[in-house]
Amino acid sequence: MATELSKWEEQGLRGEAVGTKQAPRHVSQCPVEDWLTFLGHRWSALILWRLSDREFGFSELMETLPKISPKVLTERLEGFVERGLVTRSSTSTFPRRTTYTLTDAGREITQMLSRLYEWAR
Amino acid sequence: MATELSKWEEQGLRGEAVGTKQAPRHVSQCPVEDWLTFLGHRWSALILWRLSDREFGFSELMETLPKISPKVLTERLEGFVERGLVTRSSTSTFPRRTTYTLTDAGREITQMLSRLYEWAR
DNA sequence: CCGAATCCTACATGATACTG
DNA sequence: CAGTATCATGTAGGATTCGG
Numbered sequence: 408m409a410t411e412l413s414k415w416e417e418q419g420l421r422g423e424a425v426g427t428k429q430a431p432r433h434v435s436q437c438p439v440e441d442w443l444t445f446l447g448h449r450w451s452a453l454i455l456w457r458l459s460d461r462e463f464g465f466s467e468l469m470e471t472l473p474k475i476s477p478k479v480l481t482e483r484l485e486g487f488v489e490r491g492l493v494t495r496s497s498t499s500t501f502p503r504r505t506t507y508t509l510t511d512a513g514r515e516i517t518q519m520l521s522r523l524y525e526w527a528r
Numbered sequence: 529m530a531t532e533l534s535k536w537e538e539q540g541l542r543g544e545a546v547g548t549k550q551a552p553r554h555v556s557q558c559p560v561e562d563w564l565t566f567l568g569h570r571w572s573a574l575i576l577w578r579l580s581d582r583e584f585g586f587s588e589l590m591e592t593l594p595k596i597s598p599k600v601l602t603e604r605l606e607g608f609v610e611r612g613l614v615t616r617s618s619t620s621t622f623p624r625r626t627t628y629t630l631t632d633a634g635r636e637i638t639q640m641l642s643r644l645y646e647w648a649r
Numbered sequence: 650c651c652g653a654a655t656c657c658t659a660c661a662t663g664a665t666a667c668t669g
Numbered sequence: 670c671a672g673t674a675t676c677a678t679g680t681a682g683g684a685t686t687c688g689g
Contacts, residue, residue, distance in 0.1 A: 423688090433570070433659085433660095433682075433683090435570065437573065437574060438645070439572075439573045439641055439644055439645050439648060440568070440574065441569065441648075442644060442648050443567045443568035443573055443641075444568035445568070445646070447564035447567065447568030448565075448568075448661075449556065449561065449565075449661075449662065449663095450560070450561075451564070452560045452561045452564060453558060453561065464670075464673095465671050466670080467671070469671095475660075475663095476663055476664065476665085477671080477672065478663075478664090478672090478673080479614070479661085479662060479663075480672090481671090481672065481673080482661095482662095488673070501670085502670040503670055503671065503672095504670070504671090504673085505670080505671060514592045515684070518646065519640070519643065519647070520560055520564075522640070523560055523564070523640065524559065524560045524571075526636060526640070527559040527560060527561055527562075563654085569682090569683095570682065580681090583667070585650080586650075586651050587650060589651090590651095595683090597682075597683050597684065597685090598651085598653085598683090599652090599653085599654090599655095600680080600681090600682060600683070601652090602652060602653080603681090603682090618651085618672075622650085623650040624650060624652095624689090625650075625651090626650085626651060626652090650689105652681080652687105652688090652689090653686100653687080653688075654681105654685105654687075654688095655684100655686080655687100656681100656684085656685085657683085657684085657685105658681100658682085658683080659680100659681085659682080659683100660680085660681075661678100661679085661680075661681090662678085662679085663673105663677085663678085663679100664675100664676085664677085664686085665676090666673100666675085667672105667674075667675100668671100668672085668673075668674095669670100669671090669672090669673100
């Protein structure tokens with residue numbers, strides 16, 4: 408079992424200081440660590456959980472997550488879309504209505520979260 | 529599905545500035561987010577993966593994880609022991625020999641990581 | 650061999666105010 | 670409504686050195 412991830416471990420770092428000076432700038436090259444880190448960010452699990460129930464608008468999510476800031480919610484949603492867990496669709500009417508919906512991949516993730524939940528409690 | 533985690537979301541924060549001033553000091557009260565954050569820390573997955581194969585000593589782990597620092601390795605191992613994923617046993621001979629072994633709970637976690645790995649690639 | 654102690658940088662998160 | 674911009678702060682991660 409341990410060998411399957413071996414190929415990732417040698418890399419460890421990446422980033423090699425793009426423009427200016429010595430910036431360690433870490434990006435995990437291990438997909439498992441990468442996903443865990445991503446999902447482990449604050450509010451991620453809770454937002455996905457919300458979306459597993461039905462689609463939501465931005466402000467609607469803000470309301471159901473009392474303490475989140477719009478900046479963080481934006482970051483999370485963009486991350487989800489980028490990784491294919493969520494679809495974003497927006498009307499051009501006014502006031503604008505944007506909805507976020509789980510994709511099939513998103514549902515697979517929430518199912519894994521569900522198993523983790525059962526295990527954890 | 530969305531209701532199972534509902535009870536956690538109202539809390540959001542905790543910590544209320546133990547001694548000095550206004551420190552937001554966040555500790556997730558959602559067990560799923562808590563575990564994801566924990567497992568998402570750097571090297572966590574890789575260390576557990578290593579231990580799923582056999583037991584390891586401290587320096588031995590250092591060698592198989594080329595870029596890790598002893599501080600971080602210590603932090604991870606202590607976290608694992610604290611959460612019951614790993615058992616630590618140490619001889620009193622010299623030089624001292626300490627070994628880290630996965631518990632059953634640790635194996636359950638690495639199995640979940642394995643599923644995530646299959647899904648992710 | 651197994652770590653502990655320091656110091657330092659980057660990143661994650663929040664509060665808040667403002668815009669198309 | 671659905672975000673963006675800015676500013677501030679805590680926590681994670683890493684380099685290095687030292688001790689039992």
